[in-house]
Amino acid sequence: xxxxxxxxxxxxxxxxxxxxHCITNYVTVNDCANxxxxxxxxxxxxxxxxxxxxxxxxxxxxxxxxGTLNKRTIEGMKAAGQCATELGHPIVxxxxxAGASALRTQVAxxxxxxxxxxxxxxxxxxxxxxxxAAAATRGVDVNPDDVVTPDNLGQNAAFACSLxxxxxxxxxxxxxxxxxxxxxxxxxxxxxxPAMGKITGAGCMLTCVTAAYAVANPQTRLEAxxxxxxxxGIAGEVAAARMRPGDGNGSYRMCxxxxxxTMTADVLEQNARIEAL
Amino acid sequence: xxxxxxxxxxxxxxxxxxxxHCITNYVTVNDCANxxxxxxxxxxxxxxxxxxxxxxxxxxxxxxxxGTLNKRTIEGMKAAGQCATELGHPIVxxxxxAGASALRTQVAxxxxxxxxxxxxxxxxxxxxxxxxAAAATRGVDVNPDDVVTPDNLGQNAAFACSLxxxxxxxxxxxxxxxxxxxxxxxxxxxxxxPAMGKITGAGCMLTCVTAAYAVANPQTRLEAxxxxxxxxGIAGEVAAARMRPGDGNGSYRMCxxxxxxTMTADVLEQNARIEAL
Amino acid sequence: xxxxxxxxxxxxxxxxxxxxHCITNYVTVNDCANxxxxxxxxxxxxxxxxxxxxxxxxxxxxxxxxGTLNKRTIEGMKAAGQCATELGHPIVxxxxxAGASALRTQVAxxxxxxxxxxxxxxxxxxxxxxxxAAAATRGVDVNPDDVVTPDNLGQNAAFACSLxxxxxxxxxxxxxxxxxxxxxxxxxxxxxxPAMGKITGAGCMLTCVTAAYAVANPQTRLEAxxxxxxxxGIAGEVAAARMRPGDGNGSYRMCxxxxxxTMTADVLEQNARIEAL
Numbered sequence: 001x002x003x004x005x006x007x008x009x010x011x012x013x014x015x016x017x018x019x020x021h022c023i024t025n026y027v028t029v030n031d032c033a034n035x036x037x038x039x040x041x042x043x044x045x046x047x048x049x050x051x052x053x054x055x056x057x058x059x060x061x062x063x064x065x066x067g068t069l070n071k072r073t074i075e076g077m078k079a080a081g082q083c084a085t086e087l088g089h090p091i092v093x094x095x096x097x098a099g100a101s102a103l104r105t106q107v108a109x110x111x112x113x114x115x116x117x118x119x120x121x122x123x124x125x126x127x128x129x130x131x132x133a134a135a136a137t138r139g140v141d142v143n144p145d146d147v148v149t150p151d152n153l154g155q156n157a158a159f160a161c162s163l164x165x166x167x168x169x170x171x172x173x174x175x176x177x178x179x180x181x182x183x184x185x186x187x188x189x190x191x192x193x194p195a196m197g198k199i200t201g202a203g204c205m206l207t208c209v210t211a212a213y214a215v216a217n218p219q220t221r222l223e224a225x226x227x228x229x230x231x232x233g234i235a236g237e238v239a240a241a242r243m244r245p246g247d248g249n250g251s252y253r254m255c256x257x258x259x260x261x262t263m264t265a266d267v268l269e270q271n272a273r274i275e276a277l
Numbered sequence: 278x279x280x281x282x283x284x285x286x287x288x289x290x291x292x293x294x295x296x297x298h299c300i301t302n303y304v305t306v307n308d309c310a311n312x313x314x315x316x317x318x319x320x321x322x323x324x325x326x327x328x329x330x331x332x333x334x335x336x337x338x339x340x341x342x343x344g345t346l347n348k349r350t351i352e353g354m355k356a357a358g359q360c361a362t363e364l365g366h367p368i369v370x371x372x373x374x375a376g377a378s379a380l381r382t383q384v385a386x387x388x389x390x391x392x393x394x395x396x397x398x399x400x401x402x403x404x405x406x407x408x409x410a411a412a413a414t415r416g417v418d419v420n421p422d423d424v425v426t427p428d429n430l431g432q433n434a435a436f437a438c439s440l441x442x443x444x445x446x447x448x449x450x451x452x453x454x455x456x457x458x459x460x461x462x463x464x465x466x467x468x469x470x471p472a473m474g475k476i477t478g479a480g481c482m483l484t485c486v487t488a489a490y491a492v493a494n495p496q497t498r499l500e501a502x503x504x505x506x507x508x509x510g511i512a513g514e515v516a517a518a519r520m521r522p523g524d525g526n527g528s529y530r531m532c533x534x535x536x537x538x539t540m541t542a543d544v545l546e547q548n549a550r551i552e553a554l
Numbered sequence: 555x556x557x558x559x560x561x562x563x564x565x566x567x568x569x570x571x572x573x574x575h576c577i578t579n580y581v582t583v584n585d586c587a588n589x590x591x592x593x594x595x596x597x598x599x600x601x602x603x604x605x606x607x608x609x610x611x612x613x614x615x616x617x618x619x620x621g622t623l624n625k626r627t628i629e630g631m632k633a634a635g636q637c638a639t640e641l642g643h644p645i646v647x648x649x650x651x652a653g654a655s656a657l658r659t660q661v662a663x664x665x666x667x668x669x670x671x672x673x674x675x676x677x678x679x680x681x682x683x684x685x686x687a688a689a690a691t692r693g694v695d696v697n698p699d700d701v702v703t704p705d706n707l708g709q710n711a712a713f714a715c716s717l718x719x720x721x722x723x724x725x726x727x728x729x730x731x732x733x734x735x736x737x738x739x740x741x742x743x744x745x746x747x748p749a750m751g752k753i754t755g756a757g758c759m760l761t762c763v764t765a766a767y768a769v770a771n772p773q774t775r776l777e778a779x780x781x782x783x784x785x786x787g788i789a790g791e792v793a794a795a796r797m798r799p800g801d802g803n804g805s806y807r808m809c810x811x812x813x814x815x816t817m818t819a820d821v822l823e824q825n826a827r828i829e830a831l
Contacts, residue, residue, distance in 0.1 A: 026303045026580045027587050027599050033304050033477035038526045043477065044374070045304050048347040054378030070602040070626060072347060097598070101608030198815065200587035200597065242523060246796060249592045250811025257527030261475065303580045310581050310754035315803045320754065321651070322581050325624040331655030349624060519800060534804025538752065 006272055007265035009217045009227035013040040018215035021059040021084075022208060023047045023077050025067025025096065028201030031257065032063075035205040038261030039231070041212035047073045052080035060215035061089045063208055064117075066107055067096035074107055081115035090118035090214040090221070093169075094207040098122070099129025112167060118214055119225055120163070121172040121207045124148060124156070131163050148177045157186035157277045170225050174206060178229050179277075182222050186277040189226065191233025193240040199253045206232040209260070230272040235259035237271065283549055284542035286494045286504035290317040295492035298336040298361075299485060300324045300354050302344025302373065305478030308534065309340075312482040315538030316508070318489035324350045329357035337492035338366045340485055341394075343384055344373035351384055358392035367395035367491040367498070370446070371484040375399070376406025389444060395491055396502055397440070398449040398484045401425060401433070408440050425454045434463035434554045447502050451483060455506050456554075459499050463554040466503065468510025470517040476530045483509040486537070507549040512536035514548065560826055561819035563771045563781035567594040572769035575613040575638075576762060577601045577631050579621025579650065582755030585811065586617075589759040592815030593785070595766035601627045606634035614769035615643045617762055618671075620661055621650035628661055635669035644672035644768040644775070647723070648761040652676070653683025666721060672768055673779055674717070675726040675761045678702060678710070685717050702731045711740035711831045724779050728760060732783050733831075736776050740831040743780065745787025747794040753807045760786040763814070784826040789813035791825065 018041045024032055029045060036043040046055040049072075056062055062084040064077050084091050095108035108130045111117065120127060124146040148156050160171040160181035173179045178189040196202040210228040217224035239255035295318045301309055306322060313320040323332040326349075333339055339361040341354050361368050372385035385407045388394065397404060401423040425433050437448040437458035450456045455466040473479040487505040494501035516532035572595045578586055583599060590597040600609040603626075610616055616638040618631050638645050649662035662684045665671065674681060678700040702710050714725040714735035727733045732743040750756040764782040771778035793809035 025599070027583050027597075029304050030307060030477065030584060034526055034530065037475050037477060043304075044377070045302070045345050046374075046378070047345065048380065050348070051346070051378050051380045054380070055374075058377060068599050068601065069605070071604070072349070072626070097600075097609075100598070100612060101600070101605050103602065103605045103608070198591050200584065200591060238523075246792075246809075246812060246816060248812035248815030249588055250808035250815070253588065253811075254527035254531060254808055255523075257530075258523060258525035261525030261527070262523060306581050307584060307754065311803055311807065314752050314754060320581075321654070322579070322622050323651075323655070324622065325657065327625070328623070328655050328657045331657070332651075335654060349626070515800075531804035531808060532800075534807075535800060535802035538802030538804070539800060 005220060005223040006227050006230065006268050009213055009220065009224045010265045010268055012216035013212050016216045017042050018061065018212050019044060019059040020061050020063060020208060020211045020215060021046060021056050021080065022063040023052070023073060023080055024063055024065035024204060027067060028204040031201045031205055031253070032208045034257050035260050036208050036212055038257055039209050039212055047076040049075040049079045052076050053083045056080050056083040056089065057087065059089065061211045062091045063094065063211045064091060064111055065094040065096055065204055065207055066104055067204065069104065069107055077111060081111055085116040090211065091115055092119040092121055092207055092211040092214060093117045094204060095120070095122045095126045095130045098126045105129050117167065117169045118221065119170045119172060119210055120167070121174065121210055123175055123203065124173050127163070127171065127173050148173070148175050148179060153177065153188060153277065157181060161186050170222055172210065172225055172229055174203060174229065178233065180226050180229055187226055188275045188277055189229050189233060190273045191230050191237060191271065193236040195240050195252050196236045198249045202236070226274055227268070230274055231260070231263060231268055234268060234271045235263060282497060282500040283504050283507065283545050286490055286497065286501045287542045287545055289493035290489050293493045294319050295338065295489050296321060296336040297338050297340060297485060297488045297492060298323060298333050298357065299340040300350060300357055301340055301342035301481060304344060305481040308478045308482055308530070309485045311534050312537050313485050313489055315534055316486050316489055324353040326352040326356045329353050330360045333357045333360040333366065334364065336366065338488045339368045340371065340488045341368060341388055342371040342373055342481055342484055343381055344481065346381065346384055354388060358388055362393040367488065368392055369396040369398055369484055369488040369491060370394045371481060372397070372399045372403045372407045375403045382406050394444065394446045395498065396447045396449060396487055397444070398451065398487055400452055400480065401450050404440070404448065404450050425450070425452050425456060430454065430465060430554065434458060438463050447499055449487065449502055449506055451480060451506065455510065457503050457506055464503055465552045465554055466506050466510060467550045468507050468514060468548065470513040472517050472529050473513045475526045479513070503551055504545070507551055508537070508540060508545055511545060511548045512540060559774060559777040560781050560784065560822050563767055563774065563778045564819045564822055566770035567766050570770045571596050572615065572766050573598060573613040574615050574617060574762060574765045574769060575600060575610050575634065576617040577627060577634055578617055578619035578758060581621060582758040585755045585759055585807070586762045588811050589814050590762050590766055592811055593763050593766055601630040603629040603633045606630050607637045610634050610637040610643065611641065613643065615765045616645045617648065617765045618645060618665055619648040619650055619758055619761055620658055621758065623658065623661055631665060635665055639670040644765065645669055646673040646675055646761055646765040646768060647671045648758060649674070649676045649680045649684045652680045659683050671721065671723045672775065673724045673726060673764055674721070675728065675764050677729055677757065678727050681717070681725065681727050702729050702733060707731065707742060707831065711735060715740050724776055726764065726779055726783055728757060728783065732787065734780050734783055741780055742829045742831055743783050743787060744827045745784050745791060745825065747790040749794050749806050750790045752803045756790070780828055781822070784828055785814070785817060785822055788822060788825045789817060
């Protein structure tokens, strides 16, 4: 894969201002909207079943984040997922807390089974729970040893490729080492900062940015996801470098948004650490 | 109109701490609460039908923002709108996304038709959609050429006055050039910064500040709205002037809140750019 | 009571990363999540009745904040409250707006009557309304003279102890002077800054931090609450000291999060102002 895809995917977003419809949790929704604006996209939030079809119809893609799901918004997710599937719009699924409750695991699996999910973005525990749910009704398969390390990277990459093959989605599993895979190949991305784990929403924000990149780059979706994941990690690094004495997670959250909204194609190309596995 | 109304309206808010009840979207609700506190008001959020009448009864005004409306909160908006109408409290309607979905257009029109809306605050597309919806059931009239420019200012001002006359509300249409009108006269306000469009919530926040000003200045409502719109624009300018290298939309959002909460009557009077049309 | 309990309680949180399940209002939920992360805990938000039992089961404690309650989330609060009670997990109740509406007063009283609430955290008006509601169905007893002053401190401390005795909960009433009491003793805490009243969420955030401290220090719950209240006040002081010209409530909010996330046991011990009454 050629390195220039990073700036190509970046410019794809900057030049087309993709409209992203988000059904997402109310904890991090403001950060999601701001990082979408910051990365060059435009957000619309709408979760009522009667509203989502009209909204999805004028958008380019859909985020389904189950972070604070409820029975009403699950209906909204279904209607929006159906609409996006029919229109061929990319759907990015964020299975927040899959494995932590039966409802979350079940809903995440239901969404994956019934709609044309283009990208799955979660941490390893969530994605493993989702993989189990999709395989057997309400089954959950959480591995206690979920942290991706150099030692288990090959095994985890194989898991990601296998899930990608089974679902047709690109799988993006993020953590200290991120794994992005389609059915045929997997990549490790080592951008990022431990500080991202001390704020809420880094994962939710990445899910939204991934959707923006997927919408803007329909012909090169794997490259788009790799770029989004790398861009978020680099933003995390830039934000960490700006911290001064007395700064904590309040400042870090602000600087993370700043870093995404001031990113350039050059910064992206020069700092991305993506390795084919 | 005398220029001293700006500081009079400003002091009206500072001296009375108007209590503003907001039924608003969950995307920008935290910024709405903080900017109300920053401008000298006090916010209360409540959207459950069984709760809103008690809450509205102890407040001075109501914000109805349909940004993430759902069937439950629509009932809350109705009950609160009825209560505010009966009590003579100003209602500020923000038709977020009117024209983007049938539900939004319909609900915005329903609220305008049934309750004593004092101020409509939206962008030109939303307000045009609202105007169509109020005229004919579910009809939507969106003009693709919605950006207010010096060339079409007269025509857009006439539209605003016409909508104000028909509805009895003051109409505040915001963008690069803002238009504020009642039935008899229109004004253009050119305060603001392009950076306000790179964060979520500048419009929602202005809607809330407008409500605070309307509550605190019952005898001079047009002047109150002009002051609120100008104050928000000036805050946007002050925030833009504070940006440093590396700052992006995270910092800008913070500085916008800072600017509103540190504004003085002098800053307001010296920087307002309001022109009678 | 020995002063070393402050750093002991602090280390209890830092060393155990308590998992806190929050059912809280959507206005300040992001700040609640970030301050939980900042103080060394880990937040999970879940409000759907079908989801909350699984979530509470994997957590150590529960926050019930009625700030934007609705009929659906009230069911979630009941199910979560029941689960936490059965499991012996601490429940921290924040009766936001009790006394301002019949629904809020009634729901706050119902939660207090039916579940094993460990800590009540509110302002004096809210706690007085709650005390009335718990005593007589739907009764509300709000004293117009609710500000705690040196002159009425003894009387207010007696009220707090009385409520603590009747309910079995530790009572934390916060304002310019904070009162923390169990049935047998009361303390005044004078940390804090007036700037905390110019942002939304300082109370909600403290409620969450209190839950984290209660979870992490099961054997010394009164000390845990005293430490949490003092830590929040000190964070408010540290944030106020960092304000520069042009800074307003946007910056203050960020610095408050920063201060909690960079606090040390030494800063806590050296700055706490806790007086036995």
